Amino acid sequence: MTSRLSRLAVALVATAGATLGVTVANPAPASAAMTICYNTSQAGSYAGTANQAASIWNNATVNLTLSANCGSNLRIYQITGGGSYAVRTSLGNGRVYIDTQQAAQYSPLRIMTHEIGHILGLPDNYNGNCAILMSGGSAGTGCTNPYPSTAEANRVSNLFAGTFSATDRSADIFRDSWPAALAPVS
Numbered sequence: 147m148t149s150r151l152s153r154l155a156v157a158l159v160a161t162a163g164a165t166l167g168v169t170v171a172n173p174a175p176a177s178a179a180m181t182i183c184y185n186t187s188q189a190g191s192y193a194g195t196a197n198q199a200a201s202i203w204n205n206a207t208v209n210l211t212l213s214a215n216c217g218s219n220l221r222i223y224q225i226t227g228g229g230s231y232a233v234r235t236s237l238g239n240g241r242v243y244i245d246t247q248q249a250a251q252y253s254p255l256r257i258m259t260h261e262i263g264h265i266l267g268l269p270d271n272y273n274g275n276c277a278i279l280m281s282g283g284s285a286g287t288g289c290t291n292p293y294p295s296t297a298e299a300n301r302v303s304n305l306f307a308g309t310f311s312a313t314d315r316s317a318d319i320f321r322d323s324w325p326a327a328l329a330p331v332s
């Protein structure tokens with residue numbers, strides 16, 4: 147009886163020590179940048195384009211890092227017909243679909259960075275300005291600029307700094323029309 151109690155006491159002490167060790171080894175993390183793991187296993191011929199777009203966003207922003215094939219916050223798909231689009235399930239999470247027919251007409255890299263921009267919290271801004279990434283196809287087939295403007299990049303950085311707005315965090319589907327019809331003047 148004494149021996150069983152002793153063994154129990156030893157086991158309890160060991161458990162307490164292990165728990166304490168875990169606690170010490172894992173202090174509360176600082177406000178770390180979000181890593182967005184993107185998966186290109188379904189991206190077909192656009193896997194390389196996705197990598198280029200990730201580099202563009204990583205270079206232009208802070209507070210987030212797009213990283214290849216470490217998980218599946220963001221899945222990239224190649225589709226044919228129906229138009230490219232993005233499905234944001236929450237900020238930094240979702241799916242991007244690249245339409246081969248559109249990508250044959252417009253810059254595939256601009257389409258890719260634009261659609262990923264939706265996942266990163268940006269809405270469309272169809273103003274026809276090629277310097278604005280989120281103007282998408284409204285800037286015409288001749289526009290191959292794949293870079294977000296400074297304002298667009300800063301907005302993403304701020305979103306990931308935690309200053310979210312309810313709209314930008316929300317789940318949404320962005321069905322892009324390239325070319326997009328210009329918004330009617332009202």
Ligand SMILES: [Zn+2]
Binds near residue numbers: 270282
């Ligand atoms: Zn769009």
